[in-house]
Amino acid sequence: xxxxxxxxxxxxxxxxxxxxxxxxxxxxxxxxxxxxxxxxxxxxxxxxxxxxxxxxxxxxxxxxxxxxxxxxxxxxxxxxxxxxxxxxxxxxxxxxxxxxxxxxxxxxxxxxxxx
Amino acid sequence: xxxxxxxxxxxxxxxxxxxxxxxxxxxxxxxxxxxxxxxxxxxxxxxxxxxxxxxxxxxxxxxxxxxxxxxxxxxxxxxxxxxxxxxxxxxxxxxxxxxxxxxxxxxxxxxxx
Numbered sequence: 676x677x678x679x680x681x682x683x684x685x686x687x688x689x690x691x692x693x694x695x696x697x698x699x700x701x702x703x704x705x706x707x708x709x710x711x712x713x714x715x716x717x718x719x720x721x722x723x724x725x726x727x728x729x730x731x732x733x734x735x736x737x738x739x740x741x742x743x744x745x746x747x748x749x750x751x752x753x754x755x756x757x758x759x760x761x762x763x764x765x766x767x768x769x770x771x772x773x774x775x776x777x778x779x780x781x782x783x784x785x786x787x788x789x790x
Numbered sequence: 791x792x793x794x795x796x797x798x799x800x801x802x803x804x805x806x807x808x809x810x811x812x813x814x815x816x817x818x819x820x821x822x823x824x825x826x827x828x829x830x831x832x833x834x835x836x837x838x839x840x841x842x843x844x845x846x847x848x849x850x851x852x853x854x855x856x857x858x859x860x861x862x863x864x865x866x867x868x869x870x871x872x873x874x875x876x877x878x879x880x881x882x883x884x885x886x887x888x889x890x891x892x893x894x895x896x897x898x899x900x901x902x903x
Contacts (some may be wrong), residue, residue, distance in 0.1 A: 678895065679832075698900065706889065708890065708891075710893075715894030715895070716895055716896075717878050717880075717894050717895050717896050718833065718878075718891075718893045719893070720890050720891070721892055723889055725889075730889070731887065731889070745896070766832060766833070769791075777821075777838060778823065778835035778838060779833075779835065779891060781825075781832035781833040782832050783798070783831055783832045784832055785832075
């Protein structure tokens with residue numbers, strides 16, 4: 676597609692379960708970002724990929740969170756042993772390249788609700 | 791952590807009026823960007839202003855940047871009901887982490903028809 680695609684758009688899960696959120700960036704974009712947005716807040720940085728490697732994962736809140744981008748295109752954000760505090764909208768963004776970052780192109784987000 | 795602080799947090803105006811939103815930040819920046827987010831949707835890039843620029847225009851949008859005061863403003867002229875959305879400023883810091891945006895908490899703009 677023409678834009679950044681995220682699936683699922685909504686995910687409801689129970690505390691303690693495992694969740695995967697998928698992001699398909701714009702074709703040819705080498706830089707990919709995951710952000711998390713809580714209600715009434717701005718997006719907060721989680722992790723940045725340049726190609727296949729995670730160049731900066733300093734925003735991941737703890738070791739229950741992990742993300743991969745094995746072929747330098749699609750990325751998956753994985754959350755283990757979900758907690759109620761993980762409930763948020765997880766936004767993925769991509770850009771043509773990084774460094775002196777220009778605009779990011781965002782997906783519509785995956786809304787995660789942990790019961 | 792969130793670098794930018796937008797004010798006001800919420801703004802309600804009538805169609806046709808101008809809307810001004812402000813953003814303050816703390817560190818040295820490479821550029822500052824404004825994004826728009828409709829309720830329940832993703833963010834859409836509006837405009838980017840570099841640290842060596844003072845003013846930029848795009849259609850009904852005007853952005854200013856004052857690096858000495860570490861502040862920026864977004865002006866939307868002749869507002870329309872369709873401009874109703876949350877508006878976020880985001881900074882790209884100069885120096886090491888020049889690949890990521892740091893967002894503020896946003897201003898919720900409501901334009902009444």
